[in-house]
Amino acid sequence: MKALTWRGVNETAVETVDDPTILNDRDVILKVRLTTTCGSDLHLLGGYIPAMRAGDVLGHEFMGEVVEVGKAVQKHKVGDRVTVCSFIACGECWYCRHEQYSLCDNGNPNPALTETLWGSAIGGCFAYSHALGGFAGSHAEYVRVPYADHGAFTVPDGVSDTAALFASDAAPTGWTGADLAGITPGDTVAVWGAGGVGQMAARAAMLLGAEQVVVIDRLPERLEQVRQHIGAETLDYTSDSVIAELKERTGGRGPDVCIEAVGMEAHSTGPAYLYDQLKQQLRLQSDRPTALREAIYACRKGGSLFALGVFGGVVDKFPFGAIMNKGMTVRGAQQHGHRYIPRILQHIADGELTTEHLATHVMPLDEGPKGYRMFKEKQDGCVRAVFQPGS
Template identity: 50%
Template sequence: MKALVWHGKKDIRYETVPDPEIEEPRDAIIKVTACAICGSDLHLFHNMIPGMEPGDVVGHEFMGEVIEVGPENKALRKGDRIVVPFTIICGECDQCRRGNFSVCERSNRNKDVADKIFGHRTAGLFGYTHLTGGYQGGQAEYVRIPFADKTHVKIPDGLSDEQVLFLGDIFPTGWQAAIQCDIEPTDTVAIWGAGPVGQMAIRSAILLGAKQVVAIDNLPERLSMAAAGGAITINFDDESVIERLNELTDGKGPEKCIDAVGMEAHATATLDSVYDRVKQAAMLETDRPHVLREMIYVCRPAGILSIPGVYAGLIDKLPFGMLMNKGLTVRTGQTHVNRWTSELLSLIADGQIDPSFVITHRGDLADGPDMYRMFENKQDSCIKVVLRP
């Protein structure tokens, strides 16, 4: 079969790889009908996250048709149409029973490595390094789904691929980011990053009843999409984020702050961002936490910081004393996808939201390497890419 394959920094290739096979009784094999390039795929593209190996198939946002089912998988049949969550779940361990699916205790098959890096292993993820199991990803013609009787979202007739594809990652990620804020009707929610996850967080915060939602970015096309979704926008190249947020909140700061940026913050005009880039180049720091510092500084005392943005390792000069003295609550983690998908599927089916609004570019799987470069460089106002094998 054909797939997009990682070979190193900025080296994604469209290649022939072995077809997947049933390996465990609960497995399924799907024929991929749509997949997407996620912002966190760019961290792999830039070789910012350890644990990738040449030959790994990438991609964790995908869906398709079941073509083969393991003998113990009683939940799926050939012909079923499913979205595949990026978090692989057994559905039976203590964490899964609690709904903490992103820290499933059984699905990461590289336990020894994960325990050393994280202290305790987290869930297996598709196409996202050997620290999370080394599973082949979904930017491919076919994919093996482990624990497939639990790791799926069954899609009813009448909904298009593009309407439901993002149930596998960015829609529940944006939703969880907003849910973690405990939004009240009087709240201002500030969201750093108006990429795909930020866009979903904006609409989620509005659906959950926030008084006002503020989107912070510097790309006109992203800010325009955020405004179309109901957000007040701040271009950090043109004005001070802190001054504008204080102005919008009568000097008190936003009650809730969401970091939808993560480890590769692109601010360049501030002293701390220059410091981070120098330390990162010297391999003295892995991540650039400019957004985290800014959120801690501007958030209203007793507020909440929600962090769906991906961080990989070590950060420096984080004002923890400020965070502690202001009494801020921090909530983060990979997304517990299956905790939210039933509710979100209903929102889509009822017409309350159509997540396909975020798609700006479409192509064939063979176009993947070029699309990665376009997405990386934000060419042609690219915000979200969907590929079809």
């Protein structure tokens, strides 16, 4: 079959690879109908995530049609249209029973590297390096889905393929941040990043009862999507002082909840960004925490901060004194999508959540390298490049 593979730093190629097969009785084989780029994929392309190998199939956000089922699969049959959570979880371990699915003890068959990096191994993730399991990704004609009864979700009639696609990762990741940040009715929420995850976090915050939601970015096409499809306020950090403006909009206090949906390659203005960029390029620090620092300083005293963007290792100049002295609550997580995807699909079906607008550029899988260039370089207003393996 054809698949889009990682060949090296900032190099991808469409190649012929082996078809997936059932390896465990709880697997299904999916014919991929749609699969999309994600901002966290750019960390793989840039060489910031270890344990990638030439020939690894990329892609972790996808939906498709079941074409083969393992003997132990009970919830799915051939022909089902499903969306699949990007994180792989067994559904039975202590963490899964406590709905902390991205921390699954059994989802990652290669735990040694993440145990060394972080003290404990987290779950597996499609196509997110051999450190998170070495699973083949979804930028392919077919993909194997482990633990399918727990990680694949039937798409309701009336929900389009494109809408269901973003219920795989962008929407549940955003929902994870909004829910675990502790949003309560009447809160003011600020979201750093207006990509797919940031937009979904903002909409989730609104559905969870936030009174005011402000999304911060620099790209006009993304900010326009926020205003048109999400219904939140926007703030362009290249033309406004983010901290001053947020205080102005909150009676001088700052937001109750801050969600950082940018991650380890954050952009900004001023000397702090240049400092972070230089240290990251020289591999003196693994991540650029520019947006994370700003969120910490902007958050009100006693407020809550959720780190939703992907971070891989260590950061410099982390203002822990601000966190402690301001009495802040700080959390972070990869997505616990198994907890949220059924709810998200229902919100889409009910017209309360819009996701299709994120698919700004749809193309055949053969044009995958072009799609990643457009996505990485923000060409032609590309918010997400979506690939159709069957076309």
